[in-house]
Amino acid sequence: MATTTAEETAAEQVHEKAEQALGFVPNLITEITDENPAVADAYLTSQALVEEDGVLSAAEQQAVILAVSSYNDCHYCTKAHAVAGQQAGLDAETVETINEGGLPSDDRLKSLVRATRRILGKRGWLSDVDEAEFADLGLERPELYEIVALAGIKTISNYVNHIADTEVDEPFQT
Template identity: 40%
Template sequence: MSQPKNGFRIHDKSSAPEASTPILEKVEKGFGFIPNVLGVTAESPAALEAYVTLNQILQTKTALSPEEQQVVLLAVSRHNGCGYCVAAHTASGERTGLDAGVIQALREDRNLPDPSLDAVATLCRTFIDKKGWLDESDIQAFLDAGHTRQKLLDVIVGLSMKTISNYINHIADTPLDTPLQPKALDKAS
């Protein structure tokens, strides 16, 4: 397996800072292994806790459906050019039951066949492109697609979570875990 770049390493429970160890134990229990991105993130207990906490909040406290959550995570990752997270959320989207056509469109950074989900993906791209400075028309398009202001704010939770891992992967060039390699972006686009 290749190694991260810029002096980063993939930590396990024995090499991680002490404050990261209990979080890695929970991650390993949930996934059955420690994904490379979280092994790299473990270098900073604060970054690891922030990512894992935002993930938990996204899954359990937002108004976004599991499919909408995956659209946010995959749209943000693709638009930010994070191949690691695109592969990871392709797999997550498949497990969630996200339509294969929706997944493929997200991987190709194009409009989705489902108008409601497309509004979610478009909002994510617009947030990134406009650095959060949405126009009234951007917000209204999201609302007109049947979404709420609560969901708009909940999208920011997912965008924040993905910004953490996307940027970490960018600076560390995190290698894909073996189970994710078939989902690598260059396999589909």
């Protein structure tokens, strides 16, 4: 793809944003930015908004992200978020359990992972019974909508990684 000065500037800004947020520019961000800086910026910006202003804790968000990434069978994101999940407070056993398709032992995380998988499996078409079940578990629409947002954001990276077969960065190889 031939780049213009404006595209190069946009790419530099995206790389700076990634560097500030993550401490380095992951291969995923380089891949997206090289092809379409606007998509990379949208991905990073939306992720930052939900991380900063969402109703779920960082550990809860990571549990949801792991559930989405394992559901979508993304080799890159399951490894990246295994590290991010532990940094956010998830223990290694919980991370492994979610990545293997199981449910964590913690009741709140179990509810979030179960809700995430049901939302994905039903493509968002939750019944009144589903919503009532999740409400009984403490998951109301604010939490469900955040799960939907995280699923959308992670689907961008999951699918890009499928298309590009992105090499997993050294910091994520544990």
